[in-house]
Amino acid sequence: MNVKLYNQPLEKIGAELTLEFVDAKTFETHPHHALLTQAGFKAEQEQLCALHEHRLLVCGIDKEMSDELYRSAMATAVKSAMSYAYTSLKCSQYTPERFRALIEGVVLGSYKFESYKSEPKPSKLTEVIFSNENNDGSSNAIDTLETILTQTLVIAKATNFVRSLVNQTPDDMTPKQMAITADILAQSNNLECTILDVNGLEDEKMFAMLSVGRGSAHPPRLIHLAYKPENPKRVITLVGKGLTYDSGGLSLKAATSMVTMKMDKAGGCAVMGIIKAVSELKLDIEVHAFIGAVENMISGNAYKPDDVLRAKNGKTIEVRNTDAEGRLVLADVLGYAQENVKADFLFDYATLTGACMVALGPYTTGVMGHNEALKQEWIEAGAASGEYCGMLPFNRHLKKLIKSDLADVCNVSSKPYGGAITAALFLDNFIDEDMKEKWVHFDIAGSAYTESAWDVHTYGGTGAGVRMTLNWLMEHCK
Numbered sequence: 001m002n003v004k005l006y007n008q009p010l011e012k013i014g015a016e017l018t019l020e021f022v023d024a025k026t027f028e029t030h031p032h033h034a035l036l037t038q039a040g041f042k043a044e045q046e047q048l049c050a051l052h053e054h055r056l057l058v059c060g061i062d063k064e065m066s067d068e069l070y071r072s073a074m075a076t077a078v079k080s081a082m083s084y085a086y087t088s089l090k091c092s093q094y095t096p097e098r099f100r101a102l103i104e105g106v107v108l109g110s111y112k113f114e115s116y117k118s119e120p121k122p123s124k125l126t127e128v129i130f131s132n133e134n135n136d137g138s139s140n141a142i143d144t145l146e147t148i149l150t151q152t153l154v155i156a157k158a159t160n161f162v163r164s165l166v167n168q169t170p171d172d173m174t175p176k177q178m179a180i181t182a183d184i185l186a187q188s189n190n191l192e193c194t195i196l197d198v199n200g201l202e203d204e205k206m207f208a209m210l211s212v213g214r215g216s217a218h219p220p221r222l223i224h225l226a227y228k229p230e231n232p233k234r235v236i237t238l239v240g241k242g243l244t245y246d247s248g249g250l251s252l253k254a255a256t257s258m259v260t261m262k263m264d265k266a267g268g269c270a271v272m273g274i275i276k277a278v279s280e281l282k283l284d285i286e287v288h289a290f291i292g293a294v295e296n297m298i299s300g301n302a303y304k305p306d307d308v309l310r311a312k313n314g315k316t317i318e319v320r321n322t323d324a325e326g327r328l329v330l331a332d333v334l335g336y337a338q339e340n341v342k343a344d345f346l347f348d349y350a351t352l353t354g355a356c357m358v359a360l361g362p363y364t365t366g367v368m369g370h371n372e373a374l375k376q377e378w379i380e381a382g383a384a385s386g387e388y389c390g391m392l393p394f395n396r397h398l399k400k401l402i403k404s405d406l407a408d409v410c411n412v413s414s415k416p417y418g419g420a421i422t423a424a425l426f427l428d429n430f431i432d433e434d435m436k437e438k439w440v441h442f443d444i445a446g447s448a449y450t451e452s453a454w455d456v457h458t459y460g461g462t463g464a465g466v467r468m469t470l471n472w473l474m475e476h477c478k
């Protein structure tokens with residue numbers, strides 16, 4: 001979808017369809033009040049009514065009228081507009097922040113993934129034009145709006161890029177293919193790219209990650225992308241779980257839980273999208289993205305419950321469940337990342353636990369770590385960018401649940417509650433002492449993928465992590 005901004009009043013802009021947001025109050029005095037009422041329109045949030053004879057699409061908006069409601073309403077409206085035969089849509093906007101939300105609504109709401117359809121159905125609608133004039137006759141400085149448009153498009157498109165990676169099947173997006181994708185991104189965006197294959201991983205003594213991948217016909221890769229501007233204000237390390245498929249391994253998942261596990265690479269895809277956006281916005285921040293790309297499968301050679309693995313940092317891990325594989329991969333990738341880059345902050349993104357969804361519901365990212373103030377910054381970055389984040393607190397009793405009688409630590413908890421937190425406390429074993437306060441872990445198990453549309457999200461990958469991270473980086477690394 002092409003998104004344009006014209007320095008013109010709305011009525012002067014030539015477009016086939018006009019979109020108007022209407023709340024209960026403006027509805028009372030609306031010029032088409034009678035017609036809309038007849039059609040059953042009540043100005044409820046996201047309620048749509050198309051008055052084709054007036055080339056008008058009306059979208060209801062709740063009285064709260066927050067940016068979040070506008071973002072979501074715009075996504076719904078644009079999807080509806082795409083089902084007609086109009087080629088262009090125009091709309092006015094209100095505040096600069098609302099403009100950002102509306103652009104996100106357009107770009108994220110109009111996203112379709114049709115690579116696996118033999119007959120894709122492209123929509124006729126190809127452009128959405130915003131007027132810089134508000135519906136009350138006031139207007140915003142065009143420069144301010146242009147900056148917002150450019151910036152928001154980069155971030156929203158990076159989010160869609162992540163979605164499309166996540167949506168690819170496990171047979172198409174193997175660890176090797178993830179490495180190829182990273183390499184292509186590196187070439188187009190001027191990033192450094194280093195890939196370790198099995199030999200490289202052996203040289204680095206990354207036996208936890210290697211064990212997880214041992215049962216697969218698609219051997220693992222470690223991907224390191226780096227964006228290095230000349231005088232960076234900060235150095236940031238991002239680590240992503242890139243399980244291109246999680247069958248559970250020998251602790252095999254139940255048939256119904258296995259479906260959708262192609263999305264277990266969403267953390268790895270997210271860090272690729274983040275570094276893409278950072279490099280396109282030319283931010284003065286050095287960013288390193290590390291991805292552990294692995295497939296967790298069964299075979300005569302697969303790793304087993306009862307194995308003891310030695311991670312890169314020397315710690316030994318008792319495996320009691322091969323389905324808790326993400327934390328094993330992250331243990332080694334976190335170790336490798338900290339050894340190779342001295343960063344100001346370390347953030348990891350992982351579809352790590354079903355327990356995170358039990359705790360927070362299916363839309364919210366779990367935020368965990370030792371630094372309370374830093375976690376609070378992320379809660380705010382989430383709220384400001386339109387992603388839901390919730391903090392899950394550590395405590396010393398939960399830490400005892402992953403003790404092992406045999407090795408240094410066990411990969412699963414001895415109790416069936418608080419699984420998102422005990423998984424994060426497992427990762428804590430692989431965070432160096434000097435990084436403890438600089439580390440935040442994001443469990444995106446619920447937020448990274450959806451099988452039914454919600455907010456700006458369509459079926460499939462959501463691109464969770466991208467918008468909130470760009471918001472945090474731009475706010476805290478100035």
Ligand code: BES
Pocket residue numbers: 246248264321323324325326351352353354355412413419445446
């Ligand atoms: N990839 C899964 C977590 C997951 C579950 C993500 C559902 C998205 C949706 C992870 O590797 C896993 O299987 N975790 C186990 C951990 C358990 C064995 C301690 C889980 O959540 O059941």
Ligand code: ZN
Pocket residue numbers: 246248322323324325326
């Ligand atoms: Zn698993």
Ligand code: ZN
Pocket residue numbers: 243246264323325326351352
């Ligand atoms: Zn997994």
